[in-house]
Amino acid sequence: MSEQTLKRVDLIFGEYSNEKYKVLATTLERTNEEILKDILESGLRGRGGAGFPTAMKWKYTAETPGDEKYVVCNADEGEPGTFKDREILLRVPRKVFSGMAICGRVIGAKKGLMYLRGEYKFMVPELMKELAIYHEHAKMLGLDFPIEIRMGSGAYICGEESALFESMEGGRGEPRNKPPYPTTSGFMKKPTVINNVETFVNVLMIMRLGPDQYKQLGTTDSRGSKVFSVSGDTPIPGIYELELGMPLDRFVDEFGDGDTKAVQVGGASGFCVPRKKFKDTVIGFEGVPTGGSMMIFNSSRSMYNVLHNYLEFFEEESCGQCTPCRVGCQQLLKGIVAVKKGEKKAVYLDQLMKLSESMKITAKCGLGQSVANSFSSIVNNFKEEMIY
């Protein structure tokens, strides 16, 4: 159990440096090896939720031969309960573009693309203004790395990296087979680094502070801070930047309404943690990871309804190409309804649990694989509510 306490941080949303693109300029004076070494040293892991070590992703892509490479910023923030990238892009877009530019230099990419969630169209004018400033400074720095914005159209699946590439290429948003991974075959089948919005900002912060100072935050497995989207039964919903590795009970003390029954960590595709496990749950890669979503439920909530809602979401947002996800989601939803209505015996839930396990290991992409997370954690911890 972690001894750590809850600590608010002001890293991601901290003020810009006094000169525009100053950190980018000083970073570009360093060698690619030095930059990669610092990121590796910092222990930074991807902030989209999966937590792949960022330095490794960049290194693999840099090492893949090829003249045409891309940097893609995944701003298709679609996980239910997540709204932190929106805030980052509204408040500190400059840090995002700087992070992308550093990545472009390190891997040898000539172009950066930001795939922006369809619902965030309202931001485009502001982002374009900031991009104009970025391009001006890039030119002054002699950096040939233009950044473009591409709009999504509202499909959840397009946040999955390979479906995102398909969508950007003008195809139907369907995940690809892996391998090959984006590091060798991403956008336009070219080596690509794709990172979450927040990851790029973290890179810039490492460049500004140095890995040693950055490492002061967080735990061995989860370095740095994280922007959390706090919602649900809380008197203070909103965006909070907190140190990684905190125990969930401290989080609930801070944000709960005094009657917290469960916290859904990581959105619909994440895990549901019941009250009795708050104390033993660490928020971070060593415990329960999250892309930022923290949904708090108090005792007035029916966990059956919560699960029903998630499954409805997955049933509709599955791309539909692979069997376990397309049909599995329909079966899980129809199954819990049948049990609740008494049309199926309670033991049918065990059958559904086995199905969700199969989905986890056979689905083609992360969407189908992660349905089991919320399903099994809610059904296991709140079985009574599922039946009666």
Next chain:
Amino acid sequence: MAKKINLTIDGIEVTVDEGATILEAARNLNIHIPTLCYHEDLCVAGNCRVCVVEQEKVKNLPASCATPAAEGMVIHTNSMKVRMARKHIVELLLSEHNADCTKCYKNGNCELQGLASQMLTGDHLFLDLVPDKKYTIDMFNTAIIKDDSRCIRCQRCVRTCEELQSVSALGVAYKGNKMKISTFFEHSLFEVVCTNCGQCVNRCPTGALIERNYIDQVWDAIYDPTKHVVVQTAPAVRVALGEALGMATGKIVTGKMVSALRRLGFSSVLDTDFTADLTIIEEGHELLTRLKRALVDKDPTVSLPMATSCSPGWIKFIEHTFPEYLPNLSTCKSPQQMFGALAKTYYAQKRKINPKDIVSVSIMPCTAKKFEANRPEMRSSGYKDVDFVLTTRELGIMIKQAGLDFEELPEEKFDSFMGSSTGAAVIFGSTGGVMEAALRTAYEIVTGREVPFDGLNIVPVRGTEDEVREATIKIEKVKPEWSFLEGVELKCAVANGLAHAKTLMQNVRDGKATYHFIEVMACPGGCLGGGGQPIPTNKEIRTKRKMAIYEEDLGMPIRKSHENPEIAEIYKEFLEKPLGHKSHELLHTHYTPRKRY
């Protein structure tokens, strides 16, 4: 040499070339991993997940069709985890699938059914989802029926339509639980760019895409004592029908087919090959006429290259995709339609039968022929020229229904007249065959000598599935009346599969290539790989059928269309001369520009 990869599958070590998948490696060991969305002819989709296997030290089960073998991999294809997952997947597919198999046309020839029986999925682990779905059946098309309730969304059809045919009439629509295979704005296949080629039907693992069958209508006609039912059989049927009846691939079953048709009760068993020979005479003269107009008369309105018009899938494709090139199509009807027009005129007169009492049936390797027979312009005899078109598969079903032991049937000969043919007509069934047959005749008309190829085998125009084949034939020492062709290098191109046809036409349109004569067949390999042929299909099967076709050609006593005695007879008795008035009335047609969606 390719790098070698060593891995272990079910305890057996195996070495494969780098890039090979786990599935391929397992097949090398004769380990059978079930598949559904996988098809040898198509790119890998990896979406049905039936082929998952367990890889040691890896949490998830990779799809063996989509995962390249890697050094040191340890794979289990039949572990507890795999069996459970696979069973779940098949049960999931069944829960979404209209599984009233006994009412399905594909009953007994369905890959999902086969898998279900193998896995003993009688448990019905999950709830039936079919009642929640608003599945529809597209019954409007005369050639192909699409039944969404039987679809398992493997997307083989989508990949076929896009990759092999570059038509993309079928695509994926919607997502999640509503995801389905659909067409442009969900119109009927009848109203979209679909060419009716039937390649999707050949590759559909279930009964979601099937031909519209006319078996009962044909039985009714046979049993009707007032009707005289003539049947014609296309060249590619005789090298594939055996497959539908349990025989080995690539067997020539011409004689058994004839005797089966006779036993089914057809009044007269005739041969489309006869009108294939006739097509060569008409089309050969049409080509020479066009060349004369271009070279001698310097007529700027003459359309070259001239394109063959035997393949109705190709016709509908060019009507949709390159309508500006319709004048380039030969005006000759396909052999099927020439036959139909003659059956109710020439044949009726000669046999003294009222054409209204003739029912004309054709056995075709093709689904597009069903659409062709229903074109409004195909009534030049005053009646519907071809009443019913059956695929090779449908004939196979009729033979089974009649209880015939096909393999034991005696070899019989076609009826005469309109039953005799040549080797040139037989090779119509393979890509490049029409070109070769036309050259055998045209070259001889012009020079008085046989084509300068060993044994009449014009190998350079025999198409392959991999590319557009090009060939140049130099015409020398011509007869005086053809002096304008002296020294002309006749440029030909041969394409099969509509994706290659599209490339060919784009090259022509962009001026990247100039030809005099092009042959296009809509299906991979030509008619022998047609959409009405027995299922399954793959390159190996098509190659065997192709070898059988050329073997049949070699075995024919006459191998040039113009030497077919019945052809000379029909011109003497009825048609008078090639491209004559009667020919134009009965044997030639026109085309309709169509929209691109």
